[in-house]
Amino acid sequence: MSIEQQRRLVTELPGPRSQELMARKVSAVASGVGTTMPVFVAAADGGIVVDVDGNQLIDLGSGIAVTTVGAANPRVVAAVTEQVAAFTHTCFMVTPYDGYVAVAEALNRLTPGDHDKRTALFNSGAEAVENAVKIARAYTKKDAVVVFDHAYHGRTNLTLAMTAKNKPYKHTFGPFAPEVYRVSGSYPYRDGVLDGRKAAARALDQIEKQIGADNLAALVIEPVQGEGGFIEPAPGFLPALADWCRANDVVFVADEVQTGFARTGDMFASEREGVVPDLIVTAKGIAGGLPLSAVTGRAEIMSAPHEGGLGGTYGGNPIACAAALAAIAAIEEDGLVERAREIETLVKGRFDKIKDDRIGDVRGRGAMLAVELVQSGGDVPDPQLAKDVAKAAHARGVIVLTCGTYGNVLRFLPPLTISDALLDDAFDVIATALEEAR
Known part of the structure; x- marks a missing residue:
């Protein structure tokens, strides 16, 4: 690593230089663009983020997965440097280049299923989700889209309609795109339904009664819900939905923007129960920090839109494609799928030792883990406790994020290159912060 992998604070957080930059941010950047921590980054590598005051923070966020x-993987750095020296952009729709094709080939190979596939590249997760809906509508000649309680799919107009949580995402930004319908999902900790097929039957009953398969183009779901609270559905839920979609000519879309690329201890979260999506949406971890996203799916579905119907000026930018190929090589050659499972064992083991009745649920897979915090003696969500623990961790130099429909979930998304020593140190801090919050 180019940076010593050790937490170290040389100033209080935020330090003086970060405070100066935050003052500039307030006067220059729209107030709607918030920040989790008021520290400005100078460098990052492995599991450490260094701020402009020289403080070294443990990264349990990975820039949101x-x-x-x-953050400075040598394969990615070398590939990007080489590509920048060659050319930065031509637009694939004008004069194409092989990097785009190579990324498409890699995704066709890696995503679940051995059927004939095609891929289209875009910039962000939301853009890819929106294009998946376009593709499904073109293929089925139907309009309706089903999403689920606690879902998060993005910040564009259509994906805001698909996202469940009002604040901070949807408030004051409507009206939203029509023909988007929300049904019950699977939230074992809160709904008490541990049989996924029963939970699916409830959702499918809503779909059949309120929408109708004849009107439904796509069912879009996160295999493990992200912003909604890192909610892992009960076993059998996803397979039952996928089976129903296949029987009713509905496109099953897996939104793996946050769960993809080894994050959950499988290359893609859909693989855990053998689910093969018709379309799979990827972004976030795809390119080592550069903006890139994709829709990959069955060739006959992906080929439904007319020529020129998909694309965008920056979609599949050559630098991002070079980074993606390098990131995929790092995942495969450095054993990062297995590393994600090691992280799961370590982190869940730490929480097994914490006896605290305010921890309502410990859940997640791989390096996509969370604890849901509740008021003592029950299951009432405690968002203030989540804020207090996160704030205390931040002050001690541990980057941790909150999430959840109720705002009461601490989520952990460390880089897969983080060391066990840093994880132990970070969760010592979190355990202390939880105890002090009593």
Whole structure:
């Protein structure tokens, strides 16, 4: 690593230089663009982020599941440097280049299923989700889209309609795109339904009664819900939905923007139960920190839109494609799928030792883990406790994020290149912060 892998604070957080930059941010950047921590970054590598005051923070966020292979992975750095020296952009729709094709080939190979596939590249997760809906509508000649309680799919107009949580995402930004319908999902900790097929039957009953398969183009679901609270559905839920879609000519779309690329201890979360999506949406960890996203799916579905119907000026930018190929190589050659499972064992083991009745649920897979915090003696969500623990961790130099429909979930998304020593140190801090919050 180019940076010593050790937490170190040389100033209080934020330090003086970060405070100066935050003052500039307030006067220059729209107030709607918030920040989790008021520290400005100078460098990052492995599991450490260095701020402009020289403080070294442990990274349990990975830029929201983006820097899966580390923030300065040497393969990614070398590939990007080489590509920048060759050319930065031509637009694939004008004069194409092989990097785009190579990324498409890699995704066709890696995503679940051995059927004939095609891929289209875009910039962000939301853009890819929106294009998946376009593709499904073109293929089925139907309009309706089903999403689920606690879902998060992005910040564009259509994906805001698909996203469940009002604040901070949807408030004051409507009206939203029509023909988007929300049904019950699977949230074992809160709904008490541990049989996924029963939970699916409830959702499918809603779909059949309120929408109708004849009107439904696509069912879009996160295999493990992200912003909604890292909710892992009960076993059998996803397979039952996929089976129903196949029987009713509905496109099953797996939104793996946050769960993809080894994050959950499988290359893609759909693989855990053998689910093969018709379309799979990827972004975040795809390119080692550069903006890139994709829709990959069955060739006959992906080929439904007319020529010129998919694309965008920056979609599949050559630098991002070079980074993606390098990031995929790092995942495969450095054993990062297995590393994600090691991280799961370590982190869940730490929480097994914490006896605290305010921890309502410990859940997740791989290096996509969370604890849901509740008021003592029950299951009432405690968002203030989550804020207090996160704030205390931040002050001690540990980057941790909150999430959840109720705002009461601490989520952990460390880079897969993080060391066990840093994880132990970070969770010592979190355990202390939880105890002090009593």
